[in-house]
Amino acid sequence: MKISRIMELLDADVLMGDEQLDLDIRTACGSDLMSDVLAFVKDHTVLLTGLTNPHVVRTAEMLDVGCVVFARGKRPTQDMLDMARDKGIVMLATKHTLYVTCGILYKHGLPGTEDEAIASEKTGG
Amino acid sequence: MSHEALHESYVVQAHNFASAGEVSASIKRLLRHIGIDFGVIRRVSIAAYEVELNLVIHSRGGRIDLEIIPPIEIGGETGWLHLTSTDVGPGIRDVDLAMQEGWSTATDDVRDLGFGAGMGLPNMRRNADSFEITSEYGVGTTIKMGFKIQ
Ligand SMILES: Nc1ncnc2c1ncn2[C@@H]1O[C@H](COP(=O)(O)OP(=O)(O)OP(=O)(O)O)[C@@H](O)[C@H]1O
Ligand SMILES: [Mg+2]
Numbered sequence: 001m002k003i004s005r006i007m008e009l010l011d012a013d014v015l016m017g018d019e020q021l022d023l024d025i026r027t028a029c030g031s032d033l034m035s036d037v038l039a040f041v042k043d044h045t046v047l048l049t050g051l052t053n054p055h056v057v058r059t060a061e062m063l064d065v066g067c068v069v070f071a072r073g074k075r076p077t078q079d080m081l082d083m084a085r086d087k088g089i090v091m092l093a094t095k096h097t098l099y100v101t102c103g104i105l106y107k108h109g110l111p112g113t114e115d116e117a118i119a120s121e122k123t124g125g
Numbered sequence: 126m127s128h129e130a131l132h133e134s135y136v137v138q139a140h141n142f143a144s145a146g147e148v149s150a151s152i153k154r155l156l157r158h159i160g161i162d163f164g165v166i167r168r169v170s171i172a173a174y175e176v177e178l179n180l181v182i183h184s185r186g187g188r189i190d191l192e193i194i195p196p197i198e199i200g201g202e203t204g205w206l207h208l209t210s211t212d213v214g215p216g217i218r219d220v221d222l223a224m225q226e227g228w229s230t231a232t233d234d235v236r237d238l239g240f241g242a243g244m245g246l247p248n249m250r251r252n253a254d255s256f257e258i259t260s261e262y263g264v265g266t267t268i269k270m271g272f273k274i275q
Contacts, residue, residue: 033239033242034238034239034240035239035240035241035242035243035244035245036242036244038171038174038175038244038245039244039247039248039251040247040248041243043167047135048146051239053146053238053239054143055142055238055239055240058145058150058174058237058240059146059174059206061150061153062144062146062149062153062170062173062174063167063170063171064167082198104160
């Protein structure tokens with residue numbers, strides 16, 4: 001699913017990276033717990049969160065998460081936007097709650113992340 | 126792709142949350158630059174970030190060493206990338222307990238930032254091809270992780 005489609009479905013604003021909306025996203029992970037995000041995120045994932053601190057961007061960077069969606073009207077700080085620009089991470093904001101944000105994308109066919117991804121990455125190289 | 130031998134050492138300050146993750150980001154950049162396999166970089170980045178966060182949150186400071194041993198040096202097809210974290214305390218009282226998912230001594234401040242779920246050590250072990258932890262309470266903790274490289 002393209003980021004532009006995610007944006008449309010969530011009625012989201014683009015806060016950063018409007019030149020990268022063609023990027024393809026294969027899975028989604030919704031959490032305010034970066035510890036869990038680090039344990040479950042796969043490649044080509046969109047991160048859906050209500051948490052707004054710079055470690056969200058840092059976590060996204062380490063995991064090659066190409067797009068972060070902030071739920072329930074939360075807005076990232078300027079620091080975070082600057083970091084996202086540096087790292088080429090798209091930032092979106094939606095008014096929907098995290099639960100509804102996840103539900104909308106799931107209903108439209110974007111699957112979740114599961115930890116077997118790591119096992120298969122390991123054997124598959 | 127064959128790689129040159131390499132050894133880098135990075136200092137990690139305790140409790141400096143603002144710069145937490147910078148060492149892992151440097152490591153990731155370096156690995157990209159020398160052309161390590163994408164999947165390996167991903168696993169190393171996750172493990173490096175977890176171990177760096179632990180140094181910042183739980184230790185009195187320490188360092189992370191990155192070492193690349195190319196296949197040619199050990200005469201095989203597979204080389205190793207080693208990531209080693211050493212710190213100056215306080216050490217872990219019960220390592221088996223610390224290795225369990227969900228066990229954490231993190232404070233509420235850390236949890237508010239989105240960490241402290243007790244997932245870091247198990248996640249390191251899952252991502253690395255080899256994992257070794259030794260800790261002496263009152264002294265310090267050493268974690269050695271190995272990743273196979275071609
Ligand atoms: N370098 C260290 N020095 C001292 N104690 C440590 C160190 N690393 C981990 N620990 C102890 O082991 C526990 C478990 O660590 P782990 O990384 O699994 O979880 P966490 O850091 O508490 O939470 P998370 O990693 O999910 O954010 C920590 O809560 C802490 O008590
Ligand atoms: Mg941890």
